[in-house]
Structure formats: structure tokens, C-alpha cells
Amino acid sequence: MEKYICKLCGHIYDPKEGDPDSGVKPGTAFKDLPADWVCPVCGAGKADFEPA
Amino acid sequence: MQPLEIKKNVHWVGAVDYGSRDFHGYSLSPQGTTYNAYVVLDEKKVLFDTVKHGFSEVLLERLRTIVNPEDIDYIVVNHVELDHAGALPQLIKLCKPEAVFCSPLGQKAIEGHFKNWRDWPLKTVKTGDSISIGKRTIRFVETRMLHWPDSMFSYIPEDKLLFSNDAFGQNIASSERFTDALAREALDQAMTEYYYNIVLPYSQQVLKTLAQVAELGLEIDMIAPDHGLIFRGEDEVRYALERYREFAEQKPGKRAVIVYDSMWHSTEKMAYAIAEGLNAEGVPSRIMDMKRNHHSAVMTELARCGLVVAGSPTHNNGILPYMAAMLTYMKGLRPQNRLGAAFGSFGWSGECVKILTDHLAGMGFELPEEGLKIKHVPDEEALAQCMERGKALARALKAKCGE
16 A cells, blocks of 8 residues: 655655554555544645655 | 833733854854744733743843733743743743643644643644633634644734744844834845745745635734744735745746855856856856855845756765755755756766756756766866856746746
């Protein structure tokens, strides 16, 4: 599964790790993240991410 | 140490640092800087931001002339970076505030900076949240990545007053507190220097924030930033907002900056010849030798330039370190809408121009002309070639500027 990078702050979303702090389980693909999911570092929305 | 009343019952209680030259360890502040903090005296007494560690006594001395620090009810932390929150632990200890307001990402930053945060009465606020402090209201607007995740504006509608934290800041140390006391050119230079070295990578956020300010219908007749001078009155506020829009849009300017480093002056001679060519086609330029100019001065110059011409000789199969440093710094600041070109002299292997070109391409610059490489010392013919290249680059820049 592809990693995505936040264009604002450079945080990398790694599907292997998910985002447990926001209740996203490891193994969740970027496209399957909820629409209101935000970057855990800077709060940017999904639209601000691009494939890493 | 006197405070200054900037609106009725709103006082500046900051510190002026005439000695600062190194701003945050990466940029220069040739005119020093200020750490602005503000206090609003209403039914609740509210302190907005603090100062850099080491300047807290100055803040306290000003504060004590108008209010007993223990009477401060709230502290608002618009930004956790240590030039604004450095004195926060001491202020919390002295003021014993009922609440310390910050954004949700501000809380995370506070947890990472201060060991005593668990003892603090932190309250997080989001965009759209507001609190009443008596006759006045404080509305909060998160401005994420302008220029840290935690950054936030505080707005007081009754006073049409915006505390903008680092946005609209300038590194100026002076006894004046308002922008209208300064010649516009001097202010503009300081605004440019600050934007191009700190805010530039977040230009998209600036445009979003300006749109948000318009959308929320915030009426503003004073912008009080945390560095430098305060914008008062419609004209000054309009200037600040419009200037930020221009900075963020980054329309290419019809000027060039030629940055280089040199060993035995061969690359330097090429720089001067390229400048002649640009000039012959009506494009002014500034030549900046990286041994004599700081990388932050190059960024300030870049604000008005649509073209970056970068030169280095080949040294040990690479480029000279000052050029590598400057290009690394420039890349991080993510300039947009620029043309780039590379040049340099070499002795045998000649990798310089390819490396410089890769740096420029890596920043997304358009490269209208091939890089120019000259073996050893440029002769008349080589310098004529440099001049021709300068002319060609000038034509490409004028086309980009729509001429």
C-alpha cells in the first residue's frame, strides 16, 4: 500500500502504521481514511496529501 | 520601562531586542527584533503571548505599571515557539491564571516544550470558538502552518483588533511601535525579509487565511503582530493584507539575482558577463557572492526576482559548500514561479553545472537555457558566450512576465 506525504508539513502517512491516535488501525489504505481525517502533525486535510 | 496603550485598555508590554542579529539560528535580523506581548484590561485581564526567555523582566516591569501580574486571569498562547512562549513558565507561575488558552496543536507543542505543563490550566480552543472577557469577546482562528502547526490568531471584534502572532511580523528594533512612523520602503524591506525567510513555504496557507478572514467578515482596523511594528488604521491594515497577498501569489518580477561562489574568480567573471547580457536586454540584476552575503539576504532579494542564476566552479567533483548551503536553504522555503539557470568554470571533471541544474529543477524552476560550463579561465570568447546567455535568459524572463 502506498505512503502519502503531507504537502504542508512533510508528515508521511504509512498504511502499515495507520494513525492509532485518531483511531485508524494499522493496515488502513490512505483512500480508506475517513473524509474528515486530518494530518496528525499539522491538521491538514486529506486533499493536502500526495503519494510519497 | 513603560507600556504603550494601543487601544483603550489594550497595552503593548513587549521587549525590544536591539542586539539580535541571528534570528532563530537560520536567518539574519540585521536591525534587531522585538518580542511583542499585549495585555487587555477588561472584567477579565488577559495577556496575549509572552517574550523570549531572558526578556521576561522587561515584560513584567511594563506590566506592573498597569496591573498586578497576579490579577491576570487568562493567558492566550497564540504560538509556542520560544521567542513568544519562552517566558510562559515564569508568567504562569507569577500570574496564576485561571486559564491558559491555546489551539489543540498548541497543547501538543506545549507538552513537548515545557516539563510543568500538567500543572497548568490549559484550555484548547478551535477556529470559531470565542470567550467573553466583559465588554469584549476574543475570537480564535487557527492558522495551522502559518507558520507552525499550533499557530493561531486572536481577534477582538469590539476593538477591530487582530493579534496575528508571527504573521505580518517584521524584524525591527525601534522605539516606534506603529508602522506609520516608518518610511514605507523601510517597512516594506523588513516585511519582505521576514516573509521570504519564514512564511514563504506556507504561501498557500496565507492565501487560505486571507480568504478565511474575508469569509468570517472580520473587520480589522489594527493588526498587532508579535514581531516589529503595529499596523493601525484602515490604510496600514489594507497595506499589510495586500502585501501578504502579493507575497503569497509570487508573481515573477522582471529582475534577476545572480548567486555564485568562486575559487580563482573564473566563475565570478562569468557572473558579471551574464549580468551584462541581462542588462543589455533590459533586465536588472543583483550579483551576490556567497562569501559576502548571507543566504537569508539572497531570499530577501529573491522576492522581486523571477530568475535565479546560480554559479559554482567544480570542486572535488561537486559544488562549493556555500552554494550547496544556499540552495538547500532556498529549496526549503519553496519559492514558486521562477526561472533558473546554472553556470560555472571547471578544470577537469566539470560536474558543477549538472549539480546546480539538478538543484534548480528540484525546486520546480523552469530552465529555459542549458547550463553554461567554461574550462579554466574564461577568455573573451567565453565571456561573450556568457553575455549571450544572459540576453537569452532576459528574453525568457520577459516572456514569463508577459512582455
